[in-house]
Amino acid sequence: MHNVVKPTPDEPPSSQQLLRSTLIALIAAIVILVTIVLPSEYAIDPTGVGRVLGLTEMGEIKTQLAEEAALDAEMGSGRCA
Numbered sequence: 001m002h003n004v005v006k007p008t009p010d011e012p013p014s015s016q017q018l019l020r021s022t023l024i025a026l027i028a029a030i031v032i033l034v035t036i037v038l039p040s041e042y043a044i045d046p047t048g049v050g051r052v053l054g055l056t057e058m059g060e061i062k063t064q065l066a067e068e069a070a071l072d073a074e075m076g077s078g079r080c081a
Helices: 015-042 049-053 055-077
Strands: none
Touching: 015 049, 015 055, 049 055
16 A cells, blocks of 8 residues: 555546456445345345345345235236136
8 A cells, every 4th residue: 555656636547547446346336236235125145145144034025025015906906806
């Protein structure tokens, strides 16, 4: 960290710096998607971290409630007898 040259406000970042920052942001977004969003929203837990944090259970409850709401909507619309 001591070898980092801070750019002046008049100097825009180089293409290499922009590419590096973009790749770091992309990797961070993928990690957040796989470890937090998928387990908590869709009950999909490819890493197992969501189960440890209790997020997969939350996603399972959400999925179950959505299915029940869809069934209630079908019953209310008169499609099911």
